[in-house]
Amino acid sequence: MTILEALNWATDYLRDCGIDHPRLNAELLLARSIHLSREELYIRLHDQVMEEEIKTLEGLSRRRGSGEPLQYILGHQEFWSIDLKVDPRVLIPRPDTERLVEESLSILAKISSKKIPSVLELGTGSGAIAISLAKEVKNIFLVATDLSGDALMVAKENAKQAGVSDKIGFVKGDLLSPFHQGETFDLILSNPPYISDSEISDLSREVRDHEPLIALNGGKDGLEFYRKLISQAPYYLEKEGWFLLEVGSNQASSVSEMIETEGGFEKPERAKDLSGIERVVKAQRKWKVDSRKWRVEKK
Numbered sequence: 001m002t003i004l005e006a007l008n009w010a011t012d013y014l015r016d017c018g019i020d021h022p023r024l025n026a027e028l029l030l031a032r033s034i035h036l037s038r039e040e041l042y043i044r045l046h047d048q049v050m051e052e053e054i055k056t057l058e059g060l061s062r063r064r065g066s067g068e069p070l071q072y073i074l075g076h077q078e079f080w081s082i083d084l085k086v087d088p089r090v091l092i093p094r095p096d097t098e099r100l101v102e103e104s105l106s107i108l109a110k111i112s113s114k115k116i117p118s119v120l121e122l123g124t125g126s127g128a129i130a131i132s133l134a135k136e137v138k139n140i141f142l143v144a145t146d147l148s149g150d151a152l153m154v155a156k157e158n159a160k161q162a163g164v165s166d167k168i169g170f171v172k173g174d175l176l177s178p179f180h181q182g183e184t185f186d187l188i189l190s191n192p193p194y195i196s197d198s199e200i201s202d203l204s205r206e207v208r209d210h211e212p213l214i215a216l217n218g219g220k221d222g223l224e225f226y227r228k229l230i231s232q233a234p235y236y237l238e239k240e241g242w243f244l245l246e247v248g249s250n251q252a253s254s255v256s257e258m259i260e261t262e263g264g265f266e267k268p269e270r271a272k273d274l275s276g277i278e279r280v281v282k283a284q285r286k287w288k289v290d291s292r293k294w295r296v297e298k299k
């Protein structure tokens with residue numbers, strides 16, 4: 001079989017399995033199977049493919065055809081121009097989340113003119129957000145947490161690969177519970193799980209059957225994590241510190257309302273992603289937060 005024939009076979013197979021962009025998927029899987037780049041495939045269309053390589057292609061195509069995400073099969077995903085390792089222990093970072101990085105960077109630019117900013121990312125997954133910030137900001141103190149020890153292992157590997165291990169401390173724990181009163185940050189940010197219980201079954205099989213549920217499920221109405229974070233965050237923020245949240249489509253107004261109702265923040269602002277969807281809600285901490293309330297919440 002030639003490269004061209006193998007490419008056509010894999011494309012037809014993936015199309016029959018209902019995979020979007022079957023040709024692109026086939027190219028990437030074939031390139032992986034025969035250790036060439038996608039571009040090289042087209043220079044060598046009439047070269048023969050070895051039997052072993054055909055078997056590898058068949059195996060990878062079967063995995064993809066059954067709905068396994070291409071990123072898990074290939075083992076990596078680009079985010080903020082950084083090549084990140086991904087596997088089923090972590091959510092595949094989405095391009096929309098780069099909006100949260102952009103908004104954070106504009107806030108950090110202002111803070112870093114006065115001091116070395118301290119940043120806390122809750123639910124780091126692959127480490128995509130924290131690593132992007134560490135790459136962009138020369139002097140920064142970052143802590144990245146996750147409840148999943150498996151995810152943290154991936155995030156640590158990615159930080160090492162990106163050369164920013166020395167800038168990020170990784171902490172395992174439930175939201176803000178690993179931190180004590182007095183441990184405050186200039187910026188707290190999170191892309192928390194925000195899919196509601198009822199929407200989980202409507203997700204594509206790629207997401208539903210392969211990505212970690214702990215990274216997706218935001219409880220009954222999808223807003224469970226926002227409720228907890230919004231009530232806790234003011235007590236871990238510096239005066240004038242910033243709180244940034246990625247939100248799902250149609251969640252921005254509910255999350256903004258929660259922030260206004262909580263009372264520990266100035267009026268929240270919203271930022272849209274490239275598709276025009278309100279994707280980030282950000283709010284600055286009020287000068288004074290009621291520390292008696294903090295004590296009640298920590299009990």
Ligand SMILES: C[S@@+](CC[C@H](N)C(=O)[O-])C[C@H]1O[C@@H](n2cnc3c(N)ncnc32)[C@H](O)[C@@H]1O
Pocket residue numbers: 090091092093094097122123124125126127128129145146147148151173174175191192193194214215216
């Ligand atoms: C939507 S994913 C975001 C991952 C990554 N930050 C990104 O944007 O690609 C949410 C992350 O929160 C973590 N998580 C879930 N529950 C948590 C909790 N109670 N405390 C801390 N992290 C949690 C999940 O393991 C997952 O890595």
